[in-house]
Amino acid sequence: LFVEGPKKGDDAVNMADPGFFDTMGNIWVFIFIGLLIWLYFREDTGNKS
């Protein structure tokens, strides 16, 4: 369920996805980093200080 994927000797041994949550979690990280970069360059007014 987590990072445990197919093991040596399994029929499905290949170099594919080691776990659903692992992949989704890492994709979220990529999206998050992208969002941060986008936020940095975006024009904002924000609160008046």
Next chain:
Amino acid sequence: MLLIQWLMLRPTTKGTVMAKNPVLILSLILTGGVAGWGIVDTAGLAAFASTIVGFMFTSRGWFIMLSATFFVFLCLGLAFSRYGKIKLGKDDDEPEFSTISWITMLFAAGMGVGLLYFGSAEPLFHFMMLRPHLSNPESAQHALFATNFHWGLHAWAIYAITGLIIAYFSFRKDQPTLISAPIRCVFGDRGWPRWVGGFSDLMAITAIAIGVGGSIAMGVFQVQAGVAALFNLENPGVILSVTIFVLLVVSFLLPLTVDLGKGMALLSNTAMAIAGGLMLFVIITGPTHYIMSAIVGGLGDYLSRVLPHGFKTFTFFDETIGNWFQSWTLTYMVWWLAWSPFVGVFIARISKGRTIKEYILGVVLVPTMFSIVWFGVFGSIGFYGAMVIDVDILEVVRTNIDTTTFFVLDHLPFAKLTIAATVLAAFLFVVTSVVSAAFVLSMFSSKGDADPTVKTKLMWGVILGALGLVMIFSNSIDAVKSIIALGALPFVYIVLLISVCLLKALKKETML
């Protein structure tokens, strides 16, 4: 959805906090829930924390390391960029404390029960793990480097960035002292920034509460081991733990009901003086040339390897090294994140009026140097015991890591006195940490109110005590580490987000 709606409620006034402050209510429910779960089923909570943290570390360890290293480079970049000249305060604000007092206070921030606990234990633990693979001298060298890496630049860069953001937005932009303040200041107070801000405050509170709960447990383990060493108790047992815990709770709940101000500073300074004195005592009464050589060698090794090591994730190594990397390096990085809002508020408060360059160089370099000297002293005397005079110190680390510091002191003159002083220092460090943490938690959960009510502070005192009790029940430093990491993991995203807020605000300011 209900949670988001709650987080979007408007700020409230003092006195009606419970009725209208969703962050306070949610944070009490969350941390109280964790404490309750831990008291009912300690093993279940520890196992849950360990599973989730293990998964997160395996899956996103690279991201945690990359983030920690990013904070180091961000600190260096900010210090030496044009932003370095910007003041943490208004342009005409002058530093509140002299540079010497400021540096002394930074030393104090760097001190804590963790250093007393891990001083000899951590380098020796790494040494023990490396010994089957490397020669003794190489193992000692790598073990000292790993320890310095965990307590050095990366730790202090995380603290420095969080403190810098708090200081910049509080003193220069007149925002409340909240983790959400930079988000609301830069992106406005409507839509997503509002609930992301509320969520950030909630996560900051959770991370601090669970982190300080862990510190209470570590303090109790340390004091218990010291009392056992003083009175030659073989199996101290639960009664001693609970007695120490009750004494601790009384000691930190009392100061929360009255404003002790300078009294707390006195307690903190006493603990710091004892720790500093202990270090000098070990240098003088221990093998002085061996210790001094280890400090200098450790410093050189650290300087030459620290930056590339920040990118090391041990991907191609076996499970033993992988587990070691997770349970030490990654755990420490999230541990610093857990403590960063709390330590950040302290270093921000004492740094008003300093320039960003001054602030970063002071906050990052001074405590890092202190850590290198500290571990040089306590690590090398541990190696001396293991390699030169061949005492059973590695067996102590393996079987009862809590007692390592006392085992070292027991092999030096005036052992009873130094062990009693260490016990006292550990006790005082925990009391002052919990009192300060209860204050910061109350401030964060009262919309940045600098004078939170006694009731709120007491509530946090009780929650911190309960969390500490849970971790004492777990009776394992590894369980404590996992529970802290669980509370701190979401905070890595928040520190990155508020770093972007700082960069945007600085860019805007210099463009005007």
